[in-house]
Amino acid sequence: MxxxxxxxxxxxxxxxxxxxxxxxxQAGFETVGVEVTDELGAKARERVGYYLGRSVEKERMTGEERDAALARLATTTSRADLAGCDLVIEAIVEDLGAKRELVAELDGILAPDAIVATNTSALSVTEIARASARAERVVGMHFFNPAPVLPLVEVVRTELAAEEPYERAYGFAAALGKEPVRCSDTPGFIVNRILIPLLNDCVRVLDEAGVSPEDLDKAMRFGAGWPIGPCALVDLIGVEIHVHASEALHAALGEPRMAPPERLVRMQAEGKLGRKTGEGFFTYES
Ligand SMILES: NC(=O)c1ccc[n+]([C@@H]2O[C@H](COP(=O)([O-])OP(=O)(O)OC[C@H]3O[C@@H](n4cnc5c(N)ncnc54)[C@H](O)[C@@H]3O)[C@@H](O)[C@H]2O)c1
Structure with missing residues (x-):
């Protein structure tokens, strides 16, 4: 066992x-973070320190708890430092070749019973797992952005996965204080399979029905009970991320609704990516 x-x-x-x-x-696990340069590792640690500091200001945690959480997070540029990890979650670039290369290398670093999880949004977890000699120990753990805020984790089971590592990954997500759900390795898993075509429908209605982004968001908030309007949501996700996810889902399943609406492709070309650039459907103060 x-x-x-x-x-x-x-x-x-x-x-x-x-x-x-x-x-x-924060959940009490010794954590080793790997980046490509020391600068990027230090920057990530700073960001974590900043967000934990905000939680202290909002009295969601004490200064001691923040210090203890930060002390549990080490950063490195050497994958060899992952030896001794019981679970490794990869969140590198969304590139199948890079992820397969990483997963194969981890075979030689981790103990035989360690688990490898991929946070991929749109790639096949099965194709990533096949790069490992221990494909039965590779699962998907799909967190949502921002990971410290959104509770959902889709725990993705491939046909190659064994019961024990899959259930341990599920239990680990719960131990993080998250709300895990079980799903299979199908395009878009659960949320993106539903949300991407739905948001694309919303964007198409803007031009088809001559509705303003303000009114569309108001309609869905006050008529359908959405906590945030669809245009504001695309701005939050990032127009380029949504376009990329739409293209991937469309390539996998082929439904016309899944293809990115022309309006979003145009916004991407114009650099109107949403909150991160200060302008998308709406404008934002930096
Ligand atoms: N951004 C989102 O909303 C979101 C949501 C869920 C899942 N995802 C998935 O999470 C993954 C990461 O996305 P992101 O938005 O955080 O991307 P990002 O570009 O912000 O971060 C990727 C990081 O990985 C580092 N990196 C790249 N190659 C590396 C390697 N070989 N070894 C170590 N570090 C490496 C980069 O320096 C970079 O800091 C992708 O698979 C993406 O599909 C993204």
Whole structure:
């Protein structure tokens, strides 16, 4: 019987990885974060420190708890430092070749009973798993952005996965204080399979029906009970991320609704990516 998860690795400390590493360290796990340069590792650690500091200001945690969480997070540029991790979550670039190369290398670093999880949004977890000689120990753990805030984790089971590592990954997500759900390795998993075509429908209605983004958002908030309007949501996700996810889902399943609406493709070309550029459907103060 494999042991408990105590030490966790996170590879890639960008938007998602830094947030995931924060969640792991906050939940009490010794966490090793791997980046490509020391500068990027230090930047990620700073970001985690900043967000934990905000939680202290909002009295969601004490200064001691923040210091203890930060002390549990180490960063490195050497994958060899992942030796001794019971679970490694990869959150590197969304590139099949890069992820397969990483997963194959981890075979030689991790103990035989360690688990490898990929945070991929749109790639096949099965294709990533096949790069490992221990494909039965590779799962998907799909966190949502921002990882410290959004509770959902889709725990993705491939046909190659064994019961024990899959259930341990599921239990680990719950131990993080998250709300895990079980799903299979199908395009878009659960949320993106539904949300991407739905948001695309919303954007198409703007031009088809001559509705303003303000009124569309108002309609869905006050008529359908959405907590945030669809245009504001696309701005939050990032127009380029949504376009990329739409293209991937469309390539996989072929429904016309899944293809990115022309309006979003145009916004991407104009650099109107949403909150991160200060302008998308709406404008934002930096
Ligand atoms: N951004 C989102 O909303 C979101 C949501 C869920 C899942 N995802 C998935 O999470 C993954 C990461 O996305 P992101 O938005 O955080 O990207 P990002 O570009 O912000 O971060 C990727 C990080 O990985 C690092 N990196 C790249 N190659 C590496 C390697 N070989 N070893 C170590 N570090 C490496 C980069 O330096 C960068 O800091 C992708 O698979 C993406 O599909 C993204």
């Amino acid at each position: 494999a042991g408990e998860i105590t030490r966790v690795g996170v590879v890639g400390l960008g938007t998602m990885g830094a947030g995931i590493a924060q969640v792991c360290a």
